[in-house]
Amino acid sequence: MSDEVYQAIAQASSGFVESPAGCGKTEAIVRTVGTYCNGRQLILTHTHAGVDALRQRFRQHSVPTAKYYVDTIAGWSWGWVRKYPGNAGYTGSTEIAQWNDVYAAMTMLLQKDFVKLGVLNSYTGIIVDEYQDCTVPMHQLIVQLKSLLPCRILGDDLQGIFGFRDDPLIGWCDVTGEFANDLGALETPHRWIKAENEALGRWLLNTRSDFRQEQEPDYRGSPIDIRKIRYADLGPLLVRLTYEKQGRICVIGPKARPLATGIETTLVNKNYRILEPNDLSALRSLIIQLSDGSPSEKADAAFHFLTRAHGGLSGDDKTFVEKILRGENQRPRRADRRLLCDKYNSGTTPQLVFDLLEYTERIGGTSCKLTESISALKCIVEEYRDTGTDLKTLYADEIGKRKYQSRSNVYRCIGSTLLVKGLEFDHSIVLRGSDWQRSWGNHKDLYVALTRGSKTTTLMELTA
Numbered sequence: 001m002s003d004e005v006y007q008a009i010a011q012a013s014s015g016f017v018e019s020p021a022g023c024g025k026t027e028a029i030v031r032t033v034g035t036y037c038n039g040r041q042l043i044l045t046h047t048h049a050g051v052d053a054l055r056q057r058f059r060q061h062s063v064p065t066a067k068y069y070v071d072t073i074a075g076w077s078w079g080w081v082r083k084y085p086g087n088a089g090y091t092g093s094t095e096i097a098q099w100n101d102v103y104a105a106m107t108m109l110l111q112k113d114f115v116k117l118g119v120l121n122s123y124t125g126i127i128v129d130e131y132q133d134c135t136v137p138m139h140q141l142i143v144q145l146k147s148l149l150p151c152r153i154l155g156d157d158l159q160g161i162f163g164f165r166d167d168p169l170i171g172w173c174d175v176t177g178e179f180a181n182d183l184g185a186l187e188t189p190h191r192w193i194k195a196e197n198e199a200l201g202r203w204l205l206n207t208r209s210d211f212r213q214e215q216e217p218d219y220r221g222s223p224i225d226i227r228k229i230r231y232a233d234l235g236p237l238l239v240r241l242t243y244e245k246q247g248r249i250c251v252i253g254p255k256a257r258p259l260a261t262g263i264e265t266t267l268v269n270k271n272y273r274i275l276e277p278n279d280l281s282a283l284r285s286l287i288i289q290l291s292d293g294s295p296s297e298k299a300d301a302a303f304h305f306l307t308r309a310h311g312g313l314s315g316d317d318k319t320f321v322e323k324i325l326r327g328e329n330q331r332p333r334r335a336d337r338r339l340l341c342d343k344y345n346s347g348t349t350p351q352l353v354f355d356l357l358e359y360t361e362r363i364g365g366t367s368c369k370l371t372e373s374i375s376a377l378k379c380i381v382e383e384y385r386d387t388g389t390d391l392k393t394l395y396a397d398e399i400g401k402r403k404y405q406s407r408s409n410v411y412r413c414i415g416s417t418l419l420v421k422g423l424e425f426d427h428s429i430v431l432r433g434s435d436w437q438r439s440w441g442n443h444k445d446l447y448v449a450l451t452r453g454s455k456t457t458t459l460m461e462l463t464a
Contacts (some may be wrong), residue, residue, distance in 0.1 A: 004027070005184035009127070010036035013150045015181030016131070018209065020156050021451035022191030026057050034063035039124025042149075043070045044142075046133045046162070047310055048278055048403040049422055051075075054129070069123070072270065073138055074099060074118045075403075077106035078336065080115065087386070096284070100167065103137035105172065109145040119148055122292055130422070131155035131175060133162045139170040143178060158211050158447045191424060193453035199223050204451055211447045224450065225458040235266040238429070242270055245456065247426030251390055251414045255441035259414060259431070265311030266454060267414055268367045275415035276372045279328045279399060283373040284306055284405050287380070287395045290350055298334040298348040306353070309370040310360050314329070317363060321356055336362070350391065354381040376402065417445040420452050428453030433462045 002024070009032045020023040035042050045051060054070045070337045071079075074097075081088045081102050088105035092098035109115045126145055128134075131153040136140065157172040176182075189201025200223040207217035219226050229237060242249060251267060255257040259267075264274065276282070282305055289301035295377075303323050307318060320337055323330050327347035332338055332376055357374060360366055360447060368374060380394045392456060411419075420428075430449045432440045448458050 002186070002188065003031075005186065006032040006439060007036050008183040009152050009154075012152050012181055012183055014179050015183040016179040016453070017152070017154045017183045018185040019064055019154045020205060020397075020452075021159060021448070022189050022204070023186040024133065024188060025129065025154055025186060026053055028186060029054060029129060029189070030057045030061050030063060033068050034058070034061050035331065037067065038127065040066060040122065040136055041068050042076075042119075042126045043068055043129065044073045044076060045070070045129035046072060046074075047130075047422060049128060050070060050073075052237070054117075054349055056428070061089055068187045073128075073134075075140070076306060077102050077141065079392040080109055081105045084109060087115075089243045093240055093392070095390070095396045096288070100135070103135075103141045107137070107141045107339060110141070110148070113183055117310050119145070123147055123149060123368060125150040126152070127241050128153045130159070132157055132160035132169065132172065132357060134170050134175075135162075135167050135172050137253050139175070139178075146178075151179070154185065157420060158208060161421065161441070161444050162449055163451050175227070179397075185217045191454050192453075197455055198221070198458065200454075206209060209445075211443045214443045216338070216443070216446075219459075223457070225456060226257075226461070227458065228445070228461045228463060231464060234431070234460070235263055237460075238267060239270060241429065241458070242272075245427045247455065248410070248428065249412050249427045250420055250423070250425040250452055252420055253414065253415050253416060254426060254432075256419055256440065257443050261311060264369060264414065265367055267412075268369055270412070272412040272414050273410055274369050275373060275410070275419040276370060277419065278403060280370075280373045282370055283377055283397065286353075286377070287391050290348070290353070295347045296326070299327075301355050302348045302356075303403075306360065309368065310366050312366040313360065313363070321360075323354070324356070350381045354378065354385075372402070387403075388426065396457045417448045419439055421448050424450055425453065427458070428456075428457045429458045429460065431460050 006028060008015070017028070018072060019028065029043060035069060043054060045054065046236060051072055058068060061171065078097055082094050088109045090101060090105035092101045126149050128151065129144055132155040141177060142151065155175065159174065160169050162169065184459050187205070189198060189205060192198050192201030203222055208216040238251065258264060268274065286301050286305045289297050291390050293301060303322050306321055307313060320330070324340060324344060325348045330341060332341060340359065357378065370420060376398045380391065380398050383394050384391055414431060428449065450459070
């Protein structure tokens with residue numbers, strides 16, 4: 001059955017494939033392109049992790065690079081728009097992209113003859129992965145591409161969780177209406193078969209109708225480990241499970257906010273890594289304020305970043321950091337603090353933030369939470385100090401250097417559904433409160449969370 005779907009994708013001028021979590025979507029794209037497609041396919045997806053996974057699988061199958069080009073929708077579009085902003089009608093920053101404007105600009109560019117020619121000369125077809133994550137401007141862009149070349153999409157309506165109020169996802173009915181040819185469905189739970197846990201994979205496939213109707217499935221007799229636990233007991237239990245479960249573990253928390261500070265710190269001290277967005281959004285906010293903010297905005301942004309990025313800072317340390325960022329006079333007794341006060345007395349600068357990072361790292365009992373953002377910030381400030389290059393330019397360059405760093409080998413991690421989607425672990429531990437539909441996520445988020453673990457999935461209901 002799978003090979004029939006692969007052939008249908010290759011032969012269609014337009015169409016869609018339903019691809020549930022863990023059922024071999026990446027394999028389907030690679031096999032389709034490597035075995036059944038002629039010419040070079042443009043393969044677009046949403047995340048750099050997805051790009052990395054596809055490229056790795058193409059190499060594993062020894063598919064010649066002449067048969068494919070893989071990029072994110074954002075990256076591919078930005079490459080064109082940044083090069084031809086005038087032709088695209090793009091008036092935003094060419095350093096930190098304004099994404100909805102970028103997609104609209106790329107849609108306009110695709111109506112220019114020189115861009116059409118470039119696309120037609122480069123590719124013979126287009127495959128778009130994870131289509132359920134397309135926003136309306138992205139969808140309009142892909143429809144414009146569809147007018148030029150055969151365009152086939154793979155997606156799963158139950159995994160469409162990226163949309164926000166001011167940036168909604170395209171409706172799945174609109175998707176299937178535009179790409180009207182149903183090319184089949186991927187129905188084998190390869191992720192769980194490989195982990196010798198086919199029962200969990202089959203259960204997840206059989207509960208998809210419940211999730212679509214925004215109903216919680218019946219867990220009685222299911223492979224899901226359901227536990228009710230008092231919040232006060234959560235930290236010790238997570239530590240115990242960390243040592244009981246062999247293999248890669250992910251703790252999944254709320255969609256739109258971090259876990260409680262104490263839980264995060266406990267897990268980071270047990271060598272968990274907090275997953276961060278590809279654009280390192282905490283760092284991005286800091287860089288924008290350091291570049292364009294008022295003195296008080298710079299101080300607020302730096303204080304928020306430093307306290308978010310580190311766990312275990314005492315109230316006294318926070319007070320010192322806040323005062324020096326604001327340029328307030330203080331007479332500390334500690335030598336390390338006096339040195340900083342003697343060096344800085346006029347408020348927040350990039351170099352002060354850099355030195356405060358080193359200050360906090362020397363404090364006993366603290367833990368680094370945002371390792372990627374801190375590493376990137378140090379690189380940016382060092383380059384800024386040496387060259388004087390604009391901070392936003394340096395940020396964009398640094399993100400570009402890091403964008404294909406893989407998360408797939410992270411051994412222990414903490415993340416939201418937004419950040420773990422597309423990743424696979426041996427064990428997933430999902431934490432939610434009794435009011436989860438108000439403050440945690442929706443049924444689609446729950447489906448994504450429950451499909452991350454291949455060997456075990458634990459759903460913890462937190463009580464006061």
